Amino acid sequence: xxxxxxxxxxxxxxxxxxxxxxxxxxxxxxxxxxxxxxxxxxxxxxxxxxxxxxxxxxxxxxxxxxxxxxxxxxxxxxxxxxxxxxxxxxxxxxxxxxxxxxxxxxxxxxxxxxxxxxxxxxxxxxxxxxxxxxxxxxxxxxxxxxxxxxxxxxxxxxxxxxxxxxxxxxxxxxxxxxxxxxxxxxxxxxxxxxxxxxxxxxxxxxxxxxxxxxxxxxxxxxxxxxxxxxxxxxxxxxxxxxxxxxxxxxxxxxxxxxxxxxxxxxxxxxxxxxxxxxxxxxxxxxxxxxxxxxxxxxxxxxxxxxxxxxxxxxxxxxxxxxxxxxxxxxxxxxxxxxxxxxxxxxxxxxxxxxxxxxxxxxxxxxxxxxxxxxxxxxxxxxxxxxxxxxxxxxxxx
Amino acid sequence: xxxxxxxxxxxxxxxxxxxxxxxxxxxxxxxxxxxxxxxxxxxxxxxxxxxxxxxxxxxxxxxxxxxxxxxxxxxxxxxxxxxxxxxxxxxxxxxxxxxxxxxxxxxxxxxxxxxxxxxxxxxxxxxxxxxxxxxxxxxxxxxxxxxxxxxxxxxxxxxxxxxxxxxxxxxxxxxxxxxxxxxxxxxxxxxxxxxxxxxxxxxxxxxxxxxxxxxxxxxxxxxxxxxxxxxxxxxxxxxxxxxxxxxxxxxxxxxxxxxxxxxxxxxxxxxxxxxxxxxxxxxxxxxxxxxx
Numbered sequence: 001x002x003x004x005x006x007x008x009x010x011x012x013x014x015x016x017x018x019x020x021x022x023x024x025x026x027x028x029x030x031x032x033x034x035x036x037x038x039x040x041x042x043x044x045x046x047x048x049x050x051x052x053x054x055x056x057x058x059x060x061x062x063x064x065x066x067x068x069x070x071x072x073x074x075x076x077x078x079x080x081x082x083x084x085x086x087x088x089x090x091x092x093x094x095x096x097x098x099x100x101x102x103x104x105x106x107x108x109x110x111x112x113x114x115x116x117x118x119x120x121x122x123x124x125x126x127x128x129x130x131x132x133x134x135x136x137x138x139x140x141x142x143x144x145x146x147x148x149x150x151x152x153x154x155x156x157x158x159x160x161x162x163x164x165x166x167x168x169x170x171x172x173x174x175x176x177x178x179x180x181x182x183x184x185x186x187x188x189x190x191x192x193x194x195x196x197x198x199x200x201x202x203x204x205x206x207x208x209x210x211x212x213x214x215x216x217x218x219x220x221x222x223x224x225x226x227x228x229x230x231x232x233x234x235x236x237x238x239x240x241x242x243x244x245x246x247x248x249x250x251x252x253x254x255x256x257x258x259x260x261x262x263x264x265x266x267x268x269x270x271x272x273x274x275x276x277x278x279x280x281x282x283x284x285x286x287x288x289x290x291x292x293x294x295x296x297x298x299x300x301x302x303x304x305x306x307x308x309x310x311x312x313x314x315x316x317x318x319x320x321x322x323x324x325x326x327x328x329x330x331x332x333x334x335x336x337x338x339x340x341x342x343x344x345x346x347x348x349x350x351x352x353x354x355x356x357x358x359x360x361x362x363x364x365x366x367x368x369x370x371x372x373x374x375x376x377x378x379x380x381x382x383x384x385x386x387x388x389x390x391x392x393x394x395x396x397x
Numbered sequence: 398x399x400x401x402x403x404x405x406x407x408x409x410x411x412x413x414x415x416x417x418x419x420x421x422x423x424x425x426x427x428x429x430x431x432x433x434x435x436x437x438x439x440x441x442x443x444x445x446x447x448x449x450x451x452x453x454x455x456x457x458x459x460x461x462x463x464x465x466x467x468x469x470x471x472x473x474x475x476x477x478x479x480x481x482x483x484x485x486x487x488x489x490x491x492x493x494x495x496x497x498x499x500x501x502x503x504x505x506x507x508x509x510x511x512x513x514x515x516x517x518x519x520x521x522x523x524x525x526x527x528x529x530x531x532x533x534x535x536x537x538x539x540x541x542x543x544x545x546x547x548x549x550x551x552x553x554x555x556x557x558x559x560x561x562x563x564x565x566x567x568x569x570x571x572x573x574x575x576x577x578x579x580x581x582x583x584x585x586x587x588x589x590x591x592x593x594x595x596x597x598x599x600x601x602x603x604x605x606x607x608x609x610x611x612x613x614x615x616x617x618x619x620x621x622x623x624x625x626x627x628x629x630x631x632x633x634x635x636x637x638x639x640x641x642x643x644x645x646x647x648x649x650x651x652x653x654x655x656x657x658x659x660x661x662x663x664x665x666x667x668x669x670x671x672x673x674x675x676x677x678x679x680x681x682x683x684x685x686x687x688x689x
Contacts, residue, residue, distance in 0.1 A: 037506060037509060037510075038509060038514060038614075039509065039514040039613060039614050039615050040514060041509050041510070041513050041514035042513040042514055042515055045513055186659060186660055187660075215658065215659045215660065216659055217659055217660075218615065219615040219616070219618065219619045220659070221411075221605065221608075221609045221616060221619070222407065222408075222411045222608075222609075222651070224403075224407040224411075224536070224651075225404060225407065225651060225654055225655055226659075228400075228403065228534075244515070244516050245516040245611060245613040245615055248516055248518070248610065248611045249609055249610065249611055252521075252609070252610035252611065253610075256526070256527060256536060256538070257527065257534065258526060273515070274515045274516060277515050277516065277517060277518065278515070278516035278517065278518055278611045279516075279518060279610065279611065280518075282610075
């Protein structure tokens with residue numbers, strides 16, 4: 001009888017122990033999504049590596065402290081949306097059908113815009129049947145998208161602020177530069193929006209005379225006509241609002257035609273390894289504002305950790321890395337439970353937590369949050385030097 | 398006026414690359430009466446594979462890269478023959494069409510996965526300044542591309558019209574059953590045709606890479622479309638037609654880019670295609686039907 005009681009007690013202890021262990025080792029799954037195929041695959045690869053590297057760091061430091069005191073181990077799963085709006089929406093619907101509490105992505109603005117449109121516009125609006133699932137964007141950079149839905153948050157740099165500061169700085173340091181001519185990838189949402197709504201506007205406001213722009217398409221191969229237009233304009237500054245493939249095509253054609261402006265300015269997304277792999281020689285000297293460069297100990301460490309996960313840290317993947325730590329803080333401050341029966345409540349807590357943020361910790365400095373759920377990130381001006389990106393000026397100093 | 402002349406010159410020179418892609422399409426169609434939709438993608442894959450030389454020889458001269466591109470593209474052409482034609486019912490044109498569409502996507506995605514979609518610098522055939530003829534500028538690299546493509550076409554025409562292999566190829570194109578009865582091995586001739594066109598595609602891919610200076614998976618689809626347009630305008634199966642049509646399309650798109658802008662340019666190229674389909678469906682150089 002005594003031995004039976006002991007056996008029962010032992011079984012109860014084991015059962016309690018395993019339940020406690022289960023509570024202790026709860027898994028918090030964070031999804032990432034973005035392009036992992038197609039020509040912008042590198043965005044997805046780098047974001048995934050950055051998220052996994054950050055998750056590894058968080059787990060090594062003990063994981064996330066959940067609302068009931070249990071520890072949550074972070075797991076990252078990254079899904080491919082092929083930079084396609086329909087697939088992006090379908091991927092997020094699939095993620096939302098699981099117990100996931102938040103997703104980080106997408107990489108493409110042409111996915112972000114329609115995706116945010118399927119989210120509930122105003123949180124708590126019973127008449128709006130839109131998806132109630134928080135999205136925390138790391139890459140898609142086209143301006144002002146988070147205002148589409150109260151469930152949409154972004155940690156992307158403000159290109160308007162970046163180019164505004166860049167032209168103001170040039171006005172002071174390079175007063176001999178009087179004119180600017182643009183080159184724009186006409187069929188790519190980000191490139192087009194950045195030239196027409198940001199670079200062109202800010203250059204004019206900065207006292208530069210805008211002499212026009214030349215246009216090409218994302219898959220173009222022959223830039224002779226456009227470069228002749230650039231040459232004919234004879235502007236002091238040539239600003240190229242295009243992604244690395246056509247940026248390199250244009251720069252190579254400029255070299256062939258002997259077009260040497262006093263200054264080259266590039267699109268934020270081109271401050272990456274891709275441009276240097278495609279045309280390091282021709283890109284020499286191009287100035288680009290970026291929200292990431294390994295200029296702080298934190299940024300240097302993060303870059304080396306992400307490299308171990310086969311990724312490269314740049315302004316986009318740097319945001320993915322930051323997002324993971326921001327989410328950890330939000331989960332802990334909002335006492336997210338991470339249980340199957342609290343999914344809806346937890347998602348709302350994540351949304352509220354992200355909405356409450358005034359500032360977040362960034363890799364190169366403090367990031368301010370705006371009321372419309374966007375970020376005001378610190379940034380630097382970098383330039384291509386000897387096939388590397390070097391810091392030209394730090395406006396934060 | 399000088400702008401118009403410059404646009405035509407640039408377009409004609411760049412049109413050479415379209416012509417070579419068009420020849421690949423037309424040659425396979427001429428021999429097998431099949432469209433190989435993966436031809437342009439395989440050409441770009443060939444150009445990419447030429448860059449492998451740099452793994453072994455960091456300072457390899459461009460000519461070695463181009464030759465490797467051509468040779469490896471020939472192998473890719475053979476692999477495409479095996480996967481998309483050899484073991485697929487030849488009597489079903491849709492089956493081979495769909496298999497090559499699948500191959501186009503597969504080749505593209507393989508390139509994307511191996512390179513992460515990043516553009517890769519490709520050596521130029523000539524790295525100096527252009528020739529200036531008054532106000533007219535001639536890109537020396539495009540002139541050299543033009544010459545290389547002309548030589549490649551000449552070699553191809555020689556092979557087709559002055560060798561036993563060429564006689565066999567043309568015999569298979571005209572009367573496959575009779576050719577077989579004469580002892581010509583159909584599968585062997587078809588395989589050699591794919592290796593030949595693959596090699597030609599490799600040269601085209603290398604020349605495109607050399608003239609753009611960068612390789613990207615973005616190149617495959619537009620080149621496929623241009624190659625098909627060139628093939629139709631030139632006349633399905635006609636090699637001289639593909640050459641003339643390639644140059645014509647190159648000039649046409651450049652002129653319309655100058656007049657109407659880049660966003661409208663391709664619309665006019667498509668209208669040109671439709672004009673040919675309606676008014677001259679056989680293309681510039683109509684081939685008389687002579688198959689069983």
